[in-house]
Structure formats: structure tokens, C-alpha cells
Amino acid sequence: MTHQSIAFHHEHNHSHCIEQALSQARSLCKARKQRLTAIRELVLRLIWQSHKPLGAYELLPALAEAGFNSAPPTVYRALDFLQAQGLVHRIASLNAFIGCPSPDAPHDGCFLICEGCRTVVELNADAIINQVQQEAQTMGFAVRQQTIEISGLCPNCRDKNA
């Protein structure tokens, strides 16, 4: 099983995903002298509770339960920080957020979004990105950011429908 396809196998031990994401976040923030505060860490943990993206407003109840303010700015601030650190990505086509499995280097994700189970996998898609760069260059266009979101059916859900 490749790293990338793990999320499409619902039998995987997901607590590994969570713990790895959190410990990586802690060490990255430390190295960058950024503060992974309680709110920020909680939001990151909540987002990593599954491989399904969560909307900002879905996070608010859990913040309230944990005793924090649960007005929208609170969660958007945390999300802004996490995005800036590359710890989460925003999925524009879903208005939702997903944890980034490789936050070491800043990058734009390339996502496979299952319309059956809503699982999202981030591809390591150099080939696609290079292709985009090449097309853009032909037009004299200087790429700054790429939004690449592919919707369809993951292997599991495709088989179920068949």
C-alpha cells in the first residue's frame, strides 16, 4: 500500500495518521518558531479525525466543548495559521479543509475527492504540476498557485456502484 492510497483503505489504523500529523506539526512549528497554540492544535486534530474534509463551521461545536470561544473568527484564524504553515489545505470546490500529509515543504495539493465516501487523497503529483507549468509557460503566464481538485469515485465506492 503506497503512502498516497492509505486513505482509500478504511481498514488502516487511523490513529497513526493523527499522531504522526500532530507530532510533525509540533516539530515543524518549533523549528519555525511558530506557536502551535491549544486552539490551533485542537483544530488540526479535529481535521485529522478522518480523511474527509471538514467545513469551518463543523469545527465550532468541538471548540465550544473544549471551552474555547466558538465564534467563526476563532476557527478561521486557526485555519489561516494552519494553512500558512502548510499543515492543512483548503479544498475550494468543497469549501472545506483537509490535513496535509506532507507539510515539510510548502506546496499546492492535487486532490482526489470521492463523491461516494467523501474521502480525499492528496496526490504527489509532480507530473501534473509540471504539465501545468509547461502549458502556462507557453502562454507567458507566471504560475503562483494551483487549484487541482478531481472529483469521482474511489476504488471502494466504484466497486460498490458496479
Place this chain on the structure above:
Amino acid sequence: MTHQSIAFHHEHNHSHCIEQALSQARSLCKARKQRLTAIRELVLRLIWQSHKPLGAYELLPALAEAGFNSAPPTVYRALDFLQAQGLVHRIASLNAFIGCPSPDAPHDGCFLICEGCRTVVELNADAIINQVQQEAQTMGFAVRQQTIEISGLCPNCRDKNA
């Protein structure tokens, strides 16, 4: 000048773009036995008034001026129709809509979005789409829809900034 790059040259005779888009829309709808009503045609014309995407709410004042109801559902219905006919695309990363230059065959667009002048160009990006298909196939993922939106600077704006 290629068809695709026209929008990045602001000297082009844009009335050609508008008239071509509208006449093509009329003939397509006729062939498909779909009704390009006054509201729908107006919305399409408004969207084609530039190569910059427009938000749904930016269209409402013009609808009101033309004597139509200008509540949100009116414009969203028109946009839904135009999207279904492939006459406009929605840009997810901007929550905005842009005219499609090649509505004959249904397709997902691949867009270059200039952050300087906000002009958007739709690429004819078979190479990218094939690359995406290939990556997805490797994962056993069945692609249904692609959202590919590239932000950056068009040739004009890039030169200005330099």
C-alpha cells in the same frame, strides 16, 4: 495570436467575442431544443462583457435595470442553465462565473487566472487532463469532474511588475 491567448491582449475587439458567444449560444440551444430566454441571454451577455469572471451578485443590478426580478434565485437559475448547457463555467476558487469559448462539447475547463488584471483564459488542456486521468487511474480512481484553476500573472501584468 492563438484563440486561447486572445483574452490576454486587451486590444482585441471584444464585441466579436460577445457576438460570437451569443450567436453560438442561440444556435446550440436551438439545436438542443433548450430555451435561451431573455433572462438567460442577458446573463450570458453580461458575463461576456469582459474576460473577467463575475460573481452572481454582480449580475443582479443589471437584471433589475432590465426590468427583471433581481432576487438571487433568478440569477442562480440562469447560471445553472448556462452551466448545464456548457455556456459558462464556474470558477470555484473565485466563486465566480466566466463564459466558455467552446461550448459545443461539454467539458471541464482549465483556467489561467491573472491576479493582476483578473482576466481568465480557458486553456484547451488535453495534455493536463490526460495526465490527471493517468494519475487517477493508477490509484483506481474514476474521474468524473476536474477543477483545475491556475492563479498567477498574465504576460501583461507580469511585465508591469518587473
Place this chain on the structure above:
DNA sequence: ATGACAAGGGTTATACTATAACATTAAAGT
């Protein structure tokens, strides 16, 4: 230590985007 400054968070209000639900009107087919 302490004061100045910057960063984070609380709070209220509001902007922006999109759809639900139901009533009314207009068009198309018979």
C-alpha cells in the same frame, strides 16, 4: 524585573454566496 511591543484570542456585527419552498405566469404539446 519591567515596560513596550507584537501576537493571539474574545466578541459583535456584517458581508458575501447559495438554496429551499411555494406561488404565479408563460410556453408547449395534445
Place this chain on the structure above:
DNA sequence: ACTTTAATGTTATAGTATAACCCTTGTCAT
């Protein structure tokens, strides 16, 4: 003409995101 369907009008509301202001807490130089 009658029926049926499609389109539009209308009101209300859901969902997403940010502005603005204030207070608290952490950081750092002195």
C-alpha cells in the same frame, strides 16, 4: 381550449467568510 411542464416571482433562510474593535498573553530589549 385544455393540460402539463417549464420558467419566473417572491420570501425566507442556510452556509461561508471577514471586518473591526478590545482585551489578554507572550516576547524581548533594556
